[in-house]
Amino acid sequence: MKPIQVGLLGIGTVGSGTFKVLQRNQEEIKRRAGRGIEITMVADLDLARARAAVGEGVQVVNDARAVIANPDIDIVIELIGGYGIARELVLEAIAAGKHVVTANKALLAVHGTEIFAAAHAKGVMVAFEAAVAGGIPIIKALREGLTANSIQWIAGIINGTTNFILSEMRDKGLDFATVLKEAQRLGYAEADPTFDIEGVDAAHKVTLMSAIAFGIPVQFDKAHVEGITKLAAQDIKYAEQLGYRIKLLGVTKRKAQGIELRVHPSLVPAKRLLANVEGAMNAVVVNGDAVGTTLYYGKGAGSEPTASAVIADLVDITRLHTADAAHRVPHLAFHPDAMSDLQVLPMSEVVTSYYLRMRVADEAGVLAQVTGLLATAGISIDAVLQREADEVGGEGSTQTDLIILTHDTREGTLDEALARLQALPTVLAPIVRIRKEELS
């Protein structure tokens, strides 16, 4: 049988890795797919770099639409990124009856509903294993391997750039800007690194996992998104002293009233495997009612690790494209007419525990005042740590840091209590609040 023909849009970090791995392992991939898979046409705005990446024998153009218009191309891989031209090209490829593979989580988290509906109507597949956690086959695990389960929650380190930054800052005492530059040099960071450091990239990914796990539409606009730019070094240090590490987590949970969908820095107990995921590595913990807790770990970014997931999708499509569309695995795991109407909960309804740091006047009665106010609000305290005044402001300081860990609390209740605490004359600076996930 003649090889299935693939057109590649964008041959940058992931595109070049995809081309290389497909060439290097072509014989083995063919034995698995039952048929050869060949990239025969590539589009990139940088023609010279694209030609250098593919060599002779592959048609290189700068107009992505020429690839989509080519009747010989069966599968289009979109590796350009962003929501603009990428959305147009993916929709045009679907309209032309091509199957699509993309690593573009931003596109799918924001326009997934439109794209999956178009693909369903046309009877083509849109595969996106590489869009979440790079080389880790988490989409396959959620959509197929765990299909027996009622998924209860997912928590993951799903942005390599921020995990790399947090690890390097903690281990080597390097500053934020230096480590970010290194992450960009290594090809981990997005074209716009604010997506990484402000938690947007992780929110795109957890939005996709949430949709697949709970059978809800992709709703990036409902996700709570906080990055790592406001994290202070002293909170990393205090967290360690309390037996925790701070990680940027994407969390989604099934609750009786709806779904929690959030990205923010979180304290994770140092003994948990997730707390020990370092550098640019990713890890996702999934809890299902039947299987219990499972962990998926690996490289979440980089040229060849991400290519590994792109090519897995190419193989899946090669195996399945002749099957009746009704017998393929649904894009979001649940059949489009069997989606759930569970709502994404507002943050005020999220229930979790907290780390609070308060700069307070170092005088008698302040601790009682603070804990009394929390008790009145019904917020139960798990641990209290008070730094010596001289550690905070030097010898003779009249200020101290009070660190409190709470038990589970409704966020709306905590917000009200924090507003009252902040108004106390003995609370001398904005209160720092970091959420805490026990992951048990």
Ligand SMILES: NC(=O)C1=CN([C@@H]2O[C@H](COP(=O)(O)OP(=O)(O)OC[C@H]3O[C@@H](n4cnc5c(N)ncnc54)[C@H](O)[C@@H]3O)[C@@H](O)[C@H]2O)C=CC1
């Ligand atoms: N770099 C990584 O480790 C990972 C990236 N991704 C996703 O993969 C996608 C690609 O990422 P990278 O390869 O890192 O990006 P990149 O910036 O290295 O490559 C993008 C390529 O697209 C080309 N391009 C831009 N506009 C174009 C257009 N209109 N027509 C044709 N070519 C065009 C650029 O010249 C460039 O060569 C993005 O959606 C990204 O979020 C996903 C997982 C990991």
Ligand SMILES: N[C@@H](CC=O)C(=O)O
């Ligand atoms: N910028 C992303 C790349 C993969 O999605 C990351 O740092 O994880």
